[in-house]
Amino acid sequence: MRTETTDPATLLDPLDRRLVCALQVDGRAEPGLLAEVLGVSVRTVTRRLARLRETGVLRVVLLPRAADEAVGALLLRVRVLSGRVAAVADALVARSDVPFVDLMLGGQEISAVVVTDRAGRDQLLYRQLPATDAVVETTVHAVLHLFADAARWQAGLLTPEEVAALTPTALPPTAPTAADPTPAEPAPSTAAPAAPPELDQLDRALLGELAEDARRSAAGLAQALDAPESTVRRRLRRLAAAGLLRTHATVDPRLLGMTVDANLWLSVPPGRLAEAGRVLAAHPQVHGVVATSGPHNLMAAVFCPDHGALYRFSTEVLGPLGADRVETAIVARAVKRAGVRITRPGAVRPGAPDSR
Numbered sequence: 001m002r003t004e005t006t007d008p009a010t011l012l013d014p015l016d017r018r019l020v021c022a023l024q025v026d027g028r029a030e031p032g033l034l035a036e037v038l039g040v041s042v043r044t045v046t047r048r049l050a051r052l053r054e055t056g057v058l059r060v061v062l063l064p065r066a067a068d069e070a071v072g073a074l075l076l077r078v079r080v081l082s083g084r085v086a087a088v089a090d091a092l093v094a095r096s097d098v099p100f101v102d103l104m105l106g107g108q109e110i111s112a113v114v115v116t117d118r119a120g121r122d123q124l125l126y127r128q129l130p131a132t133d134a135v136v137e138t139t140v141h142a143v144l145h146l147f148a149d150a151a152r153w154q155a156g157l158l159t160p161e162e163v164a165a166l167t168p169t170a171l172p173p174t175a176p177t178a179a180d181p182t183p184a185e186p187a188p189s190t191a192a193p194a195a196p197p198e199l200d201q202l203d204r205a206l207l208g209e210l211a212e213d214a215r216r217s218a219a220g221l222a223q224a225l226d227a228p229e230s231t232v233r234r235r236l237r238r239l240a241a242a243g244l245l246r247t248h249a250t251v252d253p254r255l256l257g258m259t260v261d262a263n264l265w266l267s268v269p270p271g272r273l274a275e276a277g278r279v280l281a282a283h284p285q286v287h288g289v290v291a292t293s294g295p296h297n298l299m300a301a302v303f304c305p306d307h308g309a310l311y312r313f314s315t316e317v318l319g320p321l322g323a324d325r326v327e328t329a330i331v332a333r334a335v336k337r338a339g340v341r342i343t344r345p346g347a348v349r350p351g352a353p354d355s356r
Helices: 014-025 031-038 042-054 085-093 118-128 160-166 201-212 218-225 229-241 270-281 307-321
Strands: 059-063 074-080 100-104 109-114 135-148 246-250 260-267 286-292 298-304 325-337
Touching: 014 031, 014 042, 014 160, 014 246, 031 042, 031 160, 059 201, 074 085, 085 100, 085 109, 085 325, 100 260, 109 118, 109 325, 135 270, 201 218, 201 229, 218 229, 260 307, 270 286, 270 298, 270 307, 298 307, 307 325
Parallel strands: none
Antiparallel strands: 059 246, 074 109, 074 135, 100 109, 100 325, 135 286, 260 298, 260 325, 286 298
8 A cells, every 4th residue: 555645746656647648638538448558457447547536636527618618718816815815715616617726826816717607707806806805906817819728738648659549539420310310410520629519408418417527438328317328429429529528637737747837927919929829829838828818918827847847938938939028926736627626635545556
């Protein structure tokens, strides 16, 4: 048995980390495919996945279509009185319209993403936050354009061949049946997703079942919804083709060797904004890039193995972008990511490693 430790890097062994990385490529990959690509037995994969899930280290959840919810979302920077940060952060975490919450280095600032309607926005910004005596200042930035979101980031512990083997490929559509007369849809591919289909009761029920655990099998979903398995499989293909089955392997990044998480706020000349956004979105250390309103017009979230790597990112990647001003805000602790509260590494006690 491994013993509990405060060093996050020791809590997942190399196979655990590679398994998480495989789920970053395809969160619904079958155990057989994961075993084949990683070079281990199906039994090992199944056991590891069960342990990661049961300890709360890993959750695979659905992300909404980025195009549907990113533009118009709010980026909050909330300054809080010393000693009150945890209470305010917990209140934000409890909101279903706040999928991301971070505590920033220094202990007096909370960063959060809010995805809500106008009524929810006004309630939070003009009534709830001002009424909280612990809140000193709130800065709000609106997302104007999405270049990349959390679903695209991969930790880079797999070879290009392994990533290719795990990446879903397009399959021929199946024909409608009497049980499910919905017209056939193209299967998922790496191309841009089609317009979202009109959802019926079964589609919405499937998305609801997958929201908390995106790895539920077609057989399990069919049993839960009392629907034919063939129908469920067809609907899953249809939803995936429309970009509605985007998954996110939610895990503390320190468990993958990324000890520094930073939000970079850039002021870029308007004529270079689109190019800068595209360059950052393509970088393997970046896990989110948006154009924003406010004094900074571009925000990038970046993972780095250490502070030296963050310095090199600043000089070698940000330097050529021509930003007039850059603010680096380091995350002290990720509290909620993709709608899931992050399990703190020190609380994890994985079991003994499996043999290959």
